[in-house]
Amino acid sequence: MDGKFRYSMNYQLRQQVEQMEQDKTARATPSAAESAVRTFMPEIKDERQQFKVVYPLDYVYLVALPAGLSGQTSCVQIADYWANNRPAPEEYFPDFPRENISHDTVRRLLMLIDPQQFASFYSRLVTPLLDKMASRIVAVDGQAVRASKNPQAASGRYLLCFWDTENGIALGQKLIGPKGNEITYAAEMVKDFDLAGCVVTADALNTQKEFARELVDAGGDCCLAVKGNQKHLYLDIQMAFADVTETRGKLWGSKCTLAHGRIGHRSVCVLPASVLAQDHLDDWGGLEEGCIVRATTSCENKKSGDASQLDRFFISTLRWDHPFVADQAARAVRRHWGIENELHCVLDVDFYQDRTQCKNANYINNRILLNKFGIAVLNKLQQKETEKTGKDAMSKRRSMHKLHAVPSALKALSEVYAEVIHA
Incomplete structure (x- = not known):
């Protein structure tokens, strides 16, 4: 109307x-x-x-x-x-x-x-959720569940995990028994996953010959930290980098502002693994055509001017003759921390895992x-x-x-x- x-x-x-x-x-x-x-x-x-x-x-x-x-x-x-x-x-x-x-x-x-x-x-x-992107970084590390203490595990039961840092998905885990350790479990777990084309990173504890050999056989690459538990290898890598020059190695670097008024600088230097003794190349599968890596982190306090520097060393099966091997190594070294920041921290802070x-x-x-x-x-x-x-x-x-x-x-x-x- x-x-x-x-x-x-x-x-x-x-x-x-x-x-x-x-x-x-x-x-x-x-x-x-x-x-x-x-x-x-x-x-x-x-x-x-x-x-x-x-x-x-x-x-x-x-x-x-x-x-x-x-x-x-x-x-x-x-x-x-x-x-x-x-x-x-x-x-x-x-x-x-x-x-x-x-x-x-x-x-x-x-x-x-x-x-x-x-x-x-x-x-x-979880397998259907994985994006099969090129050069995935898979980090390997263990974590203790603190509240699950017992006479055999005073600091809590321990779980070893393979973490796909690019997808943000844990591929799998293994509960380490009272008489077991990460070293043996890591090599066994490689067979459970499709790691072809992946770069697997691990801390010095898992830098073991059998683990590296299993990764190469599975069609993957590795970037493993080297410390005092591999004494001779560690010393030889340090000596190889002692007289390194810009024309001898491949370099990568970046500058960033850190928290608490600090300025940080990260750099990576890569040398062919062939500079090491033949015994090392024979012991570590896939290393002969690979490389050794030095990752340097320097930090300067903007107020006091105090400076500090830390060098870390790695062996890797990433091919030395690849034009971007320094970038690949830097990415692998940096992304390894994804398992701590994106998995372990989230489990403890958001999922209260330590209270289990x-x-x-x-x-x-x-x-x-x-x-x-x-x-x-x-x-x-x-x-x-x-x-x-x-x-x-x-x-x-x-x-x-x-x-x-x-x-x-x-x-x-x-x-x-x-x-x-x-x-």
Whole structure:
């Protein structure tokens, strides 16, 4: 009557009914993340008597995986997450258990799963998320879970991890036994991963001949720190760099401003490994065509003028005749710290890993893999956010806070796994 266009009442009602039908269909359709879990769950073998099972393993992990995105990976947290968010999975799955799970049951199930089976399950979840980019840097290092002390491990149980620094994903881990050590486990774990084309970095503890040989056989390169535990090699490398000149080696350098009023300068000098004695070249696989590296970090205090300098030495199978070998070596040396800053620090600060008080090996192994799965998905979400907005992504703590509820966590998992499922 006033000359303004209006939708009829019947049209508006039809639109509302259609929207309700769409919402109902969306709720009844499992997300990409749920489809992924369904696809990968057969890796987990349930040893329980099936006619007595109240809480199927696939549903327990369907809840535990989204809970891990917000750092809720303790038994009590997973049980509370189940109770607080049960209506959401009940909409997707008619046979979802109607009873709340207890934290004792969660703990028992985490202890029941064989670590090798759970590691295989974890690998199948994260492998599709890996971007097969050229020259990936994989850092190898161990970390102690401080609260898991026992007579055999006074500083806590120790886990050795292979960390893909470019993708921000832990490829896998191994819980070191009371009578084991990093040296033997590192060489064994090389066979578990596809490291072809990767540059694997490690600290001096893992600079071992067998480890280097396994990496070369796997089709990868290495850049290994050398210190006093390889005494003769260490001294020979120092002597080789004692009279180095700019025309003899390949150089790389950069200047940067550090925290606390300091100015830092990093430089890398690379020499052909052929300057070493033939005995060293014979002992270390792939080194004959490789190089030796000196990484120098100097620091100057802007106020006091005090200066300090630190030299670190490495052996590498990166080919000396490559035109950008100095840049490759500098990148490998620098990116090794990604395992400390982007994995170990996040586990301790955001996932409270040092508070994991448990003596059972299966539990601690499986619980920490849940943490690392959460980090892998969070890193992928940050990467997608940066690509979409062109700005720095929000911090992990803020992302974890936003993923506390099941719908938002499942939506995030669906976003990460959408391309995998559709492929």
